[in-house]
Amino acid sequence: MRWKTTDYTGWGRALTASGDIARPERRTALEAILKDGLVPAIGMRRSYGDAALNDGGRVIDMTRLDRMLSFDTTTGILDVEAGARIGEIAAAFAPRGWLPSVMPGTGFATVGGCIAQDVHGKNHHKAGSFCEHVVSLTLLTGTGPVEVSPEKTPELFRATAGGLGQTGVIVSARLKLLAAKGDVMVVTERRIADWDEFLVRLDASDATYTVGWIDATATGVNLGRGILEEGETGSGLITQRGKYRKVPFNAPHFALSGPIVKAFNSAYYRRVPETGRTVVRPISDFFFPLDKIHDWNKLYGKAGFHQFQCVVPLGAAPALREMLEEIAGSGLASPLAVLKRMGPGRAGYLSFPMEGYTLAVDFPNRAAARNLVKRLEGRTAAAGGRIYFAKDSLAEGTDLGAMYPDLPDWQAEVAKLDPETRLATDLTRRLSLRSAQ
Amino acid sequence: MNSTWIILGATSSMARAFARAVAAEGAAVLLAGRDIDDLMVMANDCRLRGARLAEPVTFDARKPGGFADLIERMEKEEGELNAAVFVGSMPEQSAIDEDPALIDGVIADSHTGPARFLQMLAPLMEARGGGTVVGVASVAGDRGRLGNYVYGSAKAGFATYLSGLRNRLTRAGGHVVTVKPGFVDTAMTWGLPGMFLVASPDAVAKDILNAVRKRKNTIYTPFFWRYIMLIIRHIPEPIFKKMKI
Numbered sequence: 173m174r175w176k177t178t179d180y181t182g183w184g185r186a187l188t189a190s191g192d193i194a195r196p197e198r199r200t201a202l203e204a205i206l207k208d209g210l211v212p213a214i215g216m217r218r219s220y221g222d223a224a225l226n227d228g229g230r231v232i233d234m235t236r237l238d239r240m241l242s243f244d245t246t247t248g249i250l251d252v253e254a255g256a257r258i259g260e261i262a263a264a265f266a267p268r269g270w271l272p273s274v275m276p277g278t279g280f281a282t283v284g285g286c287i288a289q290d291v292h293g294k295n296h297h298k299a300g301s302f303c304e305h306v307v308s309l310t311l312l313t314g315t316g317p318v319e320v321s322p323e324k325t326p327e328l329f330r331a332t333a334g335g336l337g338q339t340g341v342i343v344s345a346r347l348k349l350l351a352a353k354g355d356v357m358v359v360t361e362r363r364i365a366d367w368d369e370f371l372v373r374l375d376a377s378d379a380t381y382t383v384g385w386i387d388a389t390a391t392g393v394n395l396g397r398g399i400l401e402e403g404e405t406g407s408g409l410i411t412q413r414g415k416y417r418k419v420p421f422n423a424p425h426f427a428l429s430g431p432i433v434k435a436f437n438s439a440y441y442r443r444v445p446e447t448g449r450t451v452v453r454p455i456s457d458f459f460f461p462l463d464k465i466h467d468w469n470k471l472y473g474k475a476g477f478h479q480f481q482c483v484v485p486l487g488a489a490p491a492l493r494e495m496l497e498e499i500a501g502s503g504l505a506s507p508l509a510v511l512k513r514m515g516p517g518r519a520g521y522l523s524f525p526m527e528g529y530t531l532a533v534d535f536p537n538r539a540a541a542r543n544l545v546k547r548l549e550g551r552t553a554a555a556g557g558r559i560y561f562a563k564d565s566l567a568e569g570t571d572l573g574a575m576y577p578d579l580p581d582w583q584a585e586v587a588k589l590d591p592e593t594r595l596a597t598d599l600t601r602r603l604s605l606r607s608a609q
Numbered sequence: 610m611n612s613t614w615i616i617l618g619a620t621s622s623m624a625r626a627f628a629r630a631v632a633a634e635g636a637a638v639l640l641a642g643r644d645i646d647d648l649m650v651m652a653n654d655c656r657l658r659g660a661r662l663a664e665p666v667t668f669d670a671r672k673p674g675g676f677a678d679l680i681e682r683m684e685k686e687e688g689e690l691n692a693a694v695f696v697g698s699m700p701e702q703s704a705i706d707e708d709p710a711l712i713d714g715v716i717a718d719s720h721t722g723p724a725r726f727l728q729m730l731a732p733l734m735e736a737r738g739g740g741t742v743v744g745v746a747s748v749a750g751d752r753g754r755l756g757n758y759v760y761g762s763a764k765a766g767f768a769t770y771l772s773g774l775r776n777r778l779t780r781a782g783g784h785v786v787t788v789k790p791g792f793v794d795t796a797m798t799w800g801l802p803g804m805f806l807v808a809s810p811d812a813v814a815k816d817i818l819n820a821v822r823k824r825k826n827t828i829y830t831p832f833f834w835r836y837i838m839l840i841i842r843h844i845p846e847p848i849f850k851k852m853k854i
Contacts, residue, residue, distance in 0.1 A: 174799055176799055195799055197620070197622055197796050198620065198644065199647070199650070200647070236622060239654035240658070241653050241654070242653055242657075253650075264657065
C-alpha cells in the first residue's frame with residue numbers, strides 16, 4: 173500500500189497535521205496494513221478539531237471502504253462498511269421508506285465517524301444517540317476482527333461507541349434503520365422572540381425532529397431570539413434538490429466580521445414570517461442544510477474557525493443563558509449557532525449527550541475568539557455540563573474527569589485493546605485522554 | 610430499464626462509481642474482475658442501490674480462455690447489452706526498463722485483453738441492434754512521453770481499436786464512447802508525486818454517463834484535459850523529444 177505524505181486538517185481548519193495517509197479500497201488491503209500494527213482510522217474529517225489528526229504519524233483513510241453489504245427488510249437492519257456516508261445511505265433508502273435512525277448535521281459524516289463520536293441528531297430527545305441504533309459492529313483489533321455488540325461485549329461496545337477510534341479500526345456496522353413515512357420533510361418554522369420563549373418552546377415541542385437556530389449576535393431584549401424548526405417525515409411529490417455549490421477560494425477575513433453577521437442574522441430571522449409557516453423540503457435540505465455548499469468551511473478564510481458546543485443539565489439553563497450573553501456581547505459569533513434540547517440517550521463511556529440543553533456556535537480563528545471559547549469551556553464545567561470532542565479544538569487542562577465521569581472505565585478498556593497507544597490522535601494527546609487525569 | 614452492463618475491471622474506483630450510477634437506474638450489472646470476494650461486496654452494494662441484478666463474474670485480461678463464458682452469461686440477459694471497460698495496468702516505467710517482459714502484461718491488460726473481449730461481444734450487440742460500449746483510454750495515449758510510454762502506447766492502441774469498433778457498431782444501432790481521463794483520484798494515483806487537478810471517480814462517472822446518454826464519441830474528463838492535450842499534441846517533435854513532462 174502506498175502512503176501519501178501530506179498536510180491535512182479537521183473541518184475547522186484551525187489545526188493542521190502532517191503525516192502519511194493510506195487509503196485502502198478493499199478489506200484485504202486494510203487488513204494487510206494493520207498486520208504491521210494498529211493505525212488510527214479517519215473518515216471524511218468532519219470533526220472540527222483534531223479528532224481525525226495524527227501529526228507526525230500515520231492514519232488510514234476509510235472513505236473508500238464504503239459499500240452497503242446487506243439489508244433485511246423485515247428488521248430494517250443495514251450492514252454497511254464504515255466509510256459509507258450517512259447522506260448516501262439516506263439518499264439510497266429514503267425512497268424505499270427507510271432512514272438512518274440518527275443523522276448528524278452533515279450527510280458527509282461516515283458511519284465509522286458517527287460511531288466514534290456517538291453523534292446525535294435533531295431527534296435526539298426522542299431517538300437517542302447514533303450508537304443506540306447500532307446492533308453490532310466489526311472492529312479490527314491488534315489480534316484480528318472482533319464482533320462488538322451491546323449484549324455480548326457490553327464494555328467493549330461502550331468503549332467503542334463515542335470512543336474516538338481508540339479501541340480499534342471500525343470496518344463495518346449493523347445499523348437499525350427507521351421506517352419513515354416518505355422521502356420529504358414537513359417542516360414548521362416559527363420565530364422565537366427571546367431566550368425564555370425558546371426554552372418554553374423547546375420543552376413543549378412534541379415533534380420528532382426539532383432544532384433551533386439562534387441569533388448569537390442579538391443582545392438585550394432580543395437575546396436568544398431565533399427560529400424553531402420542527403419536522404416530520406412525509407410523502408408526496410417535490411422538486412429535486414438543487415445543484416450544490418462550491419466555495420472556490422478562502423474568503424477574506426472581513427467576510428464574517430461583526431456588522432456583516434449582525435445584518436445577515438437579522439435578515440435570516442425575518443425570513444420566516446411573524447406568524448410562522450409550514451413548508452415541504454427534501455430530506456437532505458432539512459437534515460444537511462449546509463451540505464449544499466461544499467467546502468463552506470472556506471468562508472472563514474485561511475485561518476479557519478472553531479466551534480464551541482456544550483451541553484448543560486436542564487437545571488443549568490441560567491448558566492447557558494449567561495454564556496449566550498457573553499457570546500452575544502463579544503460580537504465574535506458567526507451566523508451558525510444552534511440551540512437544542514437533548515434527551516438522556518447515550519451509548520458509550522465518552523458519549524457527549526446528557527439530558528439538557530446544547531448550544532453550538534462557530535467563531536473565526538482569532539485570539540479573542542480562542543480566549544472566549546476557553547472561558548465558555550470553564551463555564552460549562554462549572555455548570556456541570558460537558559464539551560463535545562467532535563467539535564473541540566482548544567481545551568487544554570480542562571477538568572474532563574468531571575465532565576466525563578466514566579473516563580476511567582473507558583481508559584481501562586482502551587488500554588486492553590491498544591496497550592501501546594498506537595491509536596492515539598492529536599485530540600487524545602492534547603486532552604491527555606489516554607493517561608490518568 | 611431493461612439494460613445490462615458488464616463492467617470489466619469492476620474493482621477499480623472509477624468502475625465502482627460508474628457501476629453505482631447505472632445500478633441506481635435499475636440496470637443489471639455484471640461485475641467482472643479477478644478479486645471475486647471484493648466483487649461480491651460490490652454486487653451487494655449495487656443491489657442495495659437499486660440494481661435489478663448484480664453478480665460478480667471472473668475476468669482476467671491475460672486469460673482470454675475465460676471470455677466465452679462471460680459472453681454466454683451476457684446472452685442470457687434479455688434486452689440491451691452494454692459493456693464498460695475500466696481495465697488497465699501501469700507499472701512504473703523504470704520497472705519496465707529493468708524487466709522489458711512486463712510490457713506484455715501492460716498491453717494485455719490495457720489493450721489486447723479488453724479488445725479481444727469486445728470483439729467477441731460485438732456480434733451479440735449487433736444482433737440485438739443496439740447497446741453502448743464505454744472504453745476507458747487515457748490522456749497518456751495522446752502522445753508518448755518519457756514517464757509512461759508503454760502504458761500510453763497500450764491505451765493509444767485501445768483508443769484506435771474503439772474508434773474502429775464505433776465505426777462498426779454504429780451501423781447496427783450501437784455506440785462506442787471513448788473516455789480519456791486525466792488524473793483521477795484512484796488507488797493507482799494515490800500518493801504519486803506530480804498530481805494536479807485530480808478529479809474524483811464520482812465526477813468522472815457522471816461525465817461518462819452523460820456521454821453515454823448524449824452518444825458522444827470521445828470525451829476528456831474533466832473536460833479541460835481536451836485543451837491541455839491539444840497543446841501537448843501540437844508541440845513540434847524536435848522540441849517535444851527534449852522535454853520532460
